[in-house]
Amino acid sequence: MEQVRRMLQEQVDARSLPGAVVLRCRHGRSEIAAVGVQDLESRIPMSSQTLFHWDSLGKPLTAALALSFVADGSLELDSPIEHWLPELSGQRVLIEPGGPLSETASANRPVTVRDLLTLRGGLGFTTDFESPFTEALMTELQEGPAPRSLGRESFLTSAARLPLAHQPGDGWTYNTGSTLLGLLLERVGDQTLDVLMAERLLKPLEMQDARWWVPTSELPRFASRYGRTDDAHAPLQLIDPPDGQYARPPSFPDGAGGLIGTADDWLAFGQMLLDGGRSRGHRVLPEHLVALLLTDHLTASQRRQAGFFLGDGEGWGYGGSVRSDGSYGWTGGAGTSARVHPDRGEVSILMTQVALDGPQGSPVITEFEEIVNRELDGRP
Template sequence: MDHVTEMLQQQVDLGALPGAVALRLRRGDTDAEVVGVQDLESGTPMSRRTLFHWDSLGKPLTAALALTFVAEGSIDLSAPINCWLPELSDPRVLTDSSGPLSDTVPADRPVTVQDLLTLRGGLGLTTDFESPFTEELVSHLQEGPAPRTLDRQSFLAAAAQLPLAHQPGRGWTYNTGSTLLGLLLERVADQPLDELMAQRIFDPLNMTDTRWWVPAADLDRFASRYAPTGDPEAPLRLVDPPDGQYSRPPSFPDGAGGTIGTADDWLVFATMLLNAGEYRGRRILPTPLVESMMTDQLTADQRRQAGFFLADDEGWGYGGSVRTDGSYGWTGGAGTTARVNPRHGSASILFTQVALDGPEGSPVLTAFEDLVAQDQQHDPNTN
């Protein structure tokens, strides 16, 4: 990872990046690079034990958790979500996703579990951030970078008041479907999402550092979060210190984001996916469900509707994007990215603590993915 090391260190030297942890798994071997510091204020060195805010990199884990219920027969992919979330029965649908909220028609079928997994349920962010629909999502459902203060029931009550942006299964809207999926799983099992995730995903995979909040004893390992300023003289501003928003339990664990952990914990999850659902001899997911998870489920029109949320070579599987190169993964708005490529038996992970610069993404994450792709193309041992 010499080129990755050079790029990351250059960003640290320029002041655009406090630090980072990069991991690359190839043919069972892991390369790691650790640069910089956890936070600029204390100068604590970055390490592989550093805890990062994963943000939307929690979506693939929520999808995997849902598939454990599908595997055991507790839920069916085609089941209407109102079986467990009756608050969302009989939805209305906007005739124009950018138009007035009062201009609606009835939904032509119920939203299903599979719609939530694929973000085709109709409740979520569109590419029109100025529309009345998106404004309602931000103000009433608290869609955005900050943790929600709404409790579960208040969130569902607010969601029930909103129309869908499109007919169920016919479009694509970002984020909210994963939150609803987490709440649905809580209803199915009558347990909080964090407990379910620990029992079915974290503990079996020995992901000992993954959680939704950081207790006082571990705050010294938690990286501060920053955002770019665009000012070369002071390129970063502090958004949230270790003892800030994530030093206490959230109003409810969000299936769309909010998870916190180490880069190595996400690598374990990636390893399970590469092993077709198995980890150290233990079956976590059936192979066919893992294959479906990492298969593009969208039509060409749905990919078009996704706009800047998905790149030209991306579709969406269950909980993450699927690219034409065969890779599966996603990017977190807090500055994290991870991809698994079953064609090559590889995984690449980069965790930083600098937020994406809006829809434009992050130059550092883009440079990392480009370098990984170049390295893979020149690897004579690539399968």
């Protein structure tokens, strides 16, 4: 842990990070370190109680929430999503992923719940960011780092107008499938996603601070969001202060991102996965469903299609990536990373507030993971 803390302090001293919190738990024994500050303006020190933007670190929780409905019989993995989202029935499929949106064919089969869990439903980012399809995702569905102004119904109406990038189950497209999964769960559970998440996951796991927006009383604990610049004198620029976009409820809670919480909150979730679905003596998810969540479901072709979203030897389970070492987890666009290492009995979490340098991640997260892997493998 000291090596990680020292590396992060060097990043803070070099002004590459305002601050960070790292939390590692191995075989039930936790270590935490906090360096730097939450906010360059207020200079409030980082602490174990700091609230961070999780962004895509919320995807695994949305997947786990869906599995809770599978466990109680309310949902089946291979059920067509149009049963609950009739707006998305009869969707068309692009003949060429990078081609005109008007050139489409019929879908071979309906999109299923399993397709959304594995991001193989056909609606989401491809690796071609210049294509008409990706442009439509950003303009019509407001896909991107900023909160949406679109409401639920407007989002679904816009999604229904778009073709799929590939036949259901055949390819892999990032992000939007998790948003659709969250909206589907609202229909199944007849409650908003934040209420469902609280009742079925957050409260049972005692994740007391996980939420989609931060009330005024908790803003002093909320880390600002920053981005990198090319200015050596001011290497970081403020993107969103604590009292900014996330100080009020979103247009709708997004199953693909937007969750906010502490490192301890994500540890409670990760430890539950590590323990096969149990937490504090109570069963939260059945063990066989946790095993599905932690399993890579992609073909070799789909891993190649994922391109720079996934690294070499990295596939996708339900809501998160699965690596060749058997670990499961993901990163968040705000500079967060969390992984569960079942074979090694560890959950490793890094929370920063500087946006990733593109889909490939950030040098800080890469170095953090390298240190963790060296230590877990017993290498110096």
